[in-house]
Amino acid sequence: MLAGMAGLALDRAPPLGVPLRFLLTAPFLAAGAGLAVAALGPAAVTARLAGPAVAAAHLYTLGFVTMVMCGALLQLLPVVGGGTVPAQRTVAAVVHALLAVSPLVLGAGLALGTPAATAAGAALAAAALAVFCAAGLAGVRTCARGQDTVRAIGLALVALALALAFGLLAALARARWAVPAAPWGTFHQGWMLLGWVGALVMGVAWQVVPMFQMTPPYPPAARRVPLAALLAGLVGWSVARAAGSAPVAAAALGVAALALAAFALATLALQARRRRRLRDATLDAWRLAMLALLAALGCGLVAAVRPGAGPGWAWAAGTLYLAGFAGSAITGMLYKIVPFLLWLHMHRRLHPRPGATARVPHLRELLPEARARRQLRLHALAVALLALAGAWPALARPAGLVAAVAWTLLGVELARAALAARRALAAAA
Amino acid sequence: MSPGEPEVAARERRLDVRELEPPEPLERALAALPGLGPGEYLHMLHRREPLLLYDLLEAQGFRHCAREGPEAPWEIFIWREGDEAARAAAEAACHGG
Numbered sequence A: 001m002l003a004g005m006a007g008l009a010l011d012r013a014p015p016l017g018v019p020l021r022f023l024l025t026a027p028f029l030a031a032g033a034g035l036a037v038a039a040l041g042p043a044a045v046t047a048r049l050a051g052p053a054v055a056a057a058h059l060y061t062l063g064f065v066t067m068v069m070c071g072a073l074l075q076l077l078p079v080v081g082g083g084t085v086p087a088q089r090t091v092a093a094v095v096h097a098l099l100a101v102s103p104l105v106l107g108a109g110l111a112l113g114t115p116a117a118t119a120a121g122a123a124l125a126a127a128a129l130a131v132f133c134a135a136g137l138a139g140v141r142t143c144a145r146g147q148d149t150v151r152a153i154g155l156a157l158v159a160l161a162l163a164l165a166f167g168l169l170a171a172l173a174r175a176r177w178a179v180p181a182a183p184w185g186t187f188h189q190g191w192m193l194l195g196w197v198g199a200l201v202m203g204v205a206w207q208v209v210p211m212f213q214m215t216p217p218y219p220p221a222a223r224r225v226p227l228a229a230l231l232a233g234l235v236g237w238s239v240a241r242a243a244g245s246a247p248v249a250a251a252a253l254g255v256a257a258l259a260l261a262a263f264a265l266a267t268l269a270l271q272a273r274r275r276r277r278l279r280d281a282t283l284d285a286w287r288l289a290m291l292a293l294l295a296a297l298g299c300g301l302v303a304a305v306r307p308g309a310g311p312g313w314a315w316a317a318g319t320l321y322l323a324g325f326a327g328s329a330i331t332g333m334l335y336k337i338v339p340f341l342l343w344l345h346m347h348r349r350l351h352p353r354p355g356a357t358a359r360v361p362h363l364r365e366l367l368p369e370a371r372a373r374r375q376l377r378l379h380a381l382a383v384a385l386l387a388l389a390g391a392w393p394a395l396a397r398p399a400g401l402v403a404a405v406a407w408t409l410l411g412v413e414l415a416r417a418a419l420a421a422r423r424a425l426a427a428a429a
Numbered sequence B: 001m002s003p004g005e006p007e008v009a010a011r012e013r014r015l016d017v018r019e020l021e022p023p024e025p026l027e028r029a030l031a032a033l034p035g036l037g038p039g040e041y042l043h044m045l046h047r048r049e050p051l052l053l054y055d056l057l058e059a060q061g062f063r064h065c066a067r068e069g070p071e072a073p074w075e076i077f078i079w080r081e082g083d084e085a086a087r088a089a090a091e092a093a094c095h096g097g
């Protein structure tokens, strides 16, 4: 019967601490990135690839985006894919610690121009990502075959490994090591953003949008075609760039962008057909994410076809993609997943045997909707200001400050939910 | 429910969670189970297979049988462990179609 099989898969679900530590730490590192942008001011926009701006970018991409995505994967691979991540507790502890510390060291090195700290930070981050890629890919291999989400996760992890190698080469080139000349930094950004972040958000959306937002499922073609096009576009772009064929590279990048646009439109269409019309912070966060993704692709297009357009368009594309698209999708996920993991944990603790009667608090009591909405409004304002700073760099300072407040508040709301769960457990003990 | 099965119908408690967002289906099921009387089983209508529920059921001393369709994408029949009458009725309903 099914019970035995399902029980097995769930026995592998990690203990609460494995994913939770990532999810609770990450927002505070995002807040740090907001503060860094505020401190840099207009230079964040106009000198985007100077050391301090790259440091701010990595506080966010490593400390927040990658941090949450790693924590979520440790939960998803067993529960959605039925896989086992080897040594999950150790992997979680090591990767979490390295991902929390490395952006700070990397950031200090780049911001202060201290090569030793930069190198140490990059090495720590590289170690975190290498461990995670290895463990994650081993976990993917134990998953049941044929699931689209598992395939997307596998692609995202391969993209992460490649992008890591490109990032290290870019870092070595910056440190004036004699690495072969190539646009390593460009490859790094492309594979990180479109591959690691893009493929992963897509694959996770196929599961969580229908489940949590009560929409119809994504049709199989709406999953497989964009994923295949994203991969083909990224490979084609890289090969053509390396071979020096600019038009082919542009066309291939366009294919990858179209794949993401198709994903955004499919998601918005499904959300418009959802069954239940209750207001919900996660739904709104994901809508914002899809609209920001479309806007990011539009700004990216302008930056690509009008080389004289200035750095503002690339900045707007980058912030809309990272804060607007990835950040909003992650925020929406966190508002569902953190209270749910806490609730499940309480249930297991308080009702371990038949007849236990201790009351488990309702999910909405752990994290009230009104508080989530308040934070989400602030987040949306931060995204808008960050993007507009592309046109008016003077906005960078207020944008960074609003972002810092919004993301601190996100961390505080999640921490409050965890504390409420702990109090409920203590009261029942 | 066909008219030929009054006994089974009398023992069945239905719980339709198809229109509810997670984790409400889980919460509703766990809330309904303690109220099952002798010989009664819960017949859940669900959009998805509730893998997490199975895990929690076991811990709380319930057993289940699940099938895909025909009344809902997933139907789950749940009874209290040791309640032979409920088990027989639930399994008959689960396998009987």
Ligand code: HEM
Pocket: A048, A049, A053, A054, A057, A058, A061, A062, A065, A066, A122, A125, A126, A127, A129, A164, A167, A168, A170, A171, A172, A174, A184, A185, A186, A188, A189, A192, A193, A196, A197, A318
């Ligand atoms: C060990 C980890 C990493 C290393 C060593 C690294 C290294 C670098 C380097 C050297 C640059 C400058 C590129 C250039 O010179 O053109 C850069 C830029 C960038 N990286 Fe990374 N990176 C890492 C992780 C990540 C991750 C995880 C992400 C995203 C999820 C990411 C996204 C970016 C972006 C978006 C830029 C452009 C920055 C800007 O516009 O200011 N990186 N990275």
